[in-house]
Structures are given as structure tokens and as C-alpha cells.
Amino acid sequence: xxxxxxxxxxxxxxxxxxxxxxxxxxxxxxxxxxxxxxxxxxxxxxxxxxxxxxxxxxxxxxxxxxxxxxxxxxxxxxxxxxxxxxxxxxxxxxxxxxxxxxxxxxxxxxxxxxxxxxxxxxxxxxxxxxxxxxxxxxxxxxxxxxxxxxxxxxxxxxxxxxxxxxxxxxxxxxxxxxxxxxxxxxxxxxxxxxxxxxxxxxxxxxxxxxxxxxxxxxxxxxxxxxxxxxxxxxxxxxxxxxxxxxxxxxxxxxxxxxxxxxxxxxxxxxxxxxxxxxxxxxx
Ligand SMILES: Cc1ncc(COP(=O)(O)O)c(C=O)c1O
Numbered sequence: 001x002x003x004x005x006x007x008x009x010x011x012x013x014x015x016x017x018x019x020x021x022x023x024x025x026x027x028x029x030x031x032x033x034x035x036x037x038x039x040x041x042x043x044x045x046x047x048x049x050x051x052x053x054x055x056x057x058x059x060x061x062x063x064x065x066x067x068x069x070x071x072x073x074x075x076x077x078x079x080x081x082x083x084x085x086x087x088x089x090x091x092x093x094x095x096x097x098x099x100x101x102x103x104x105x106x107x108x109x110x111x112x113x114x115x116x117x118x119x120x121x122x123x124x125x126x127x128x129x130x131x132x133x134x135x136x137x138x139x140x141x142x143x144x145x146x147x148x149x150x151x152x153x154x155x156x157x158x159x160x161x162x163x164x165x166x167x168x169x170x171x172x173x174x175x176x177x178x179x180x181x182x183x184x185x186x187x188x189x190x191x192x193x194x195x196x197x198x199x200x201x202x203x204x205x206x207x208x209x210x211x212x213x214x215x216x217x218x219x220x221x222x223x224x225x226x227x228x229x230x231x232x233x234x235x236x237x238x239x240x241x242x243x244x245x246x247x248x249x250x251x252x253x254x255x256x257x258x259x260x261x262x263x264x265x266x267x268x269x270x271x272x273x274x275x276x277x278x279x280x281x282x283x
Pocket of ligand 1: 201
């Protein structure tokens, strides 16, 4: 049984218990991060801890750990669970208190961290690309906060799955926001476009990596709104997330995206992504 970290203690996953009065359980009142681990070390840890801080500020929970403490907890857990490629999940909730919408006074946040073996990205997703469907973005208006309240995302992802797709691309007021669990991009005439950071989407850490890799390689990239028509007319479509890296979308709403094959700009970008991991001795 894997080791997890709960409120100051490392313990076996089947012994870790939280109160039914935890506000994470009663209200979904908390935030989280997912951090990829390659060869026993975190990828882009600083970015993830920075976003955690912003999410906590967004929901007015004081960060219960310093970044040095977070790093130590996370690394201990990775080591105790055997190193290698893992994904670390951490969450902070407002803590345990009698049920009341109002914030409790003086409650200690609950901290939970687990790490699991990284799920391999199927080769077929990279060789042939993935299928996506478009769905209306039914989520709340603070999608920039990585909140544990993921019911809408879960409903959307489930609907995509039931229609044979690996992701739902979300449409709000006629434009693309992001995927149900990923950021989204299109390529048109060798230029990459991705929606700008706003309260409509999560500021993805992988998205930051894509932006810096494109800049380094001199590939033109614009952060601007993408209309539904532009999405359907794209030469390439991609999604990105910490656990799926960057994947090409080759079928959208049952129609091939351009040639229906992963495109050349994605091929260039993913090679740079793997190179970056190697530069950091992570893969
Ligand atoms: C809604 C949403 N957008 C974007 C992302 C990508 O973020 P990151 O690259 O930091 O994993 C995720 C990741 O799970 C997500 O859930």
C-alpha cells in the first residue's frame, strides 16, 4: 500500500482518514495541484507551488506550508513510494468545522498529499492523436483557481468518454476556453494560438512550458481568443496537461482535423518538450 501524507504524518493509504466535517468533503472547499515526477524528481515544481499559492489566495486559505516544507514533504513521499515516474496529488482544504457556509474562525487547513505511478500515455495517442468533442463550458466563473470542486469537469469528461473521445473542448460565448482537464491550442499556417489567461481557464504549468519552448524555438505563438469556427478550421489542435504532456487532437466532433494526422508543429514541439526533460535529467 502506498504511503500518503496527511496533516503532518506519513502513513499507509488505507490508514489515512479525514473527518466527515472536513469542508473539503462537505463543500468542496479546497484547492489542489498535480505535479509530474520523472525519475524520482518533480518537473516544474516551482510553477506548481506558485499556482498553489495563487489558488489558496483566491479562496482565502492561508498557505499552511512554506515552499521549502512543501518540497520536503513531496520529495519524501516520492522516495517512500519508490521514485521513478509518478504523479503527485496534493490538496489543501479549509479544514474541519461544524457545517456552515461562513468560514470558520481559527480552523487549521487539512493537507493531503499522495503519489501514484505515472499513467503511461498510450503510444497510439502520440502516433495517431486523440479524439475530442466540443461541449458547452458549464463551469463556474473562477476557472483560474484550481479548486477541488470538479463536478462540472467530471460531467464533461464523462460525456466525452461515453462518446468515445479522450477530452471535451469547452466552448463559451462562441469561443474555446480549454479542455475539461487540459489547456487547448490550435495551429493555423504554422502559427500557434491559445486562449489568453483569464478567469475562464486554468493557467496551466504545461501551457507555460509550451509558451517558453515555442519562444525558444522561434515558433510564432499568439495568446488570443479562438472562435468555434477557427477551432473547426484549424490545421492542428493540441491539448496539454501535466500528466498528458502535449497531445495532438486528430478527430474533432467525429471529423478529421485537417489531414487527420498529428501535425508538423506538434512534432517539433513535443521533441522540444522531451529535450527539455532530458536537459533537466528527467527522462
Ligand atoms: C481544467 C484544466 N485546465 C488545464 C489543465 C492543465 O494544467 P497543468 O498543465 O498545470 O497540468 C488542467 C490540469 O489538470 C485542468 O484540469
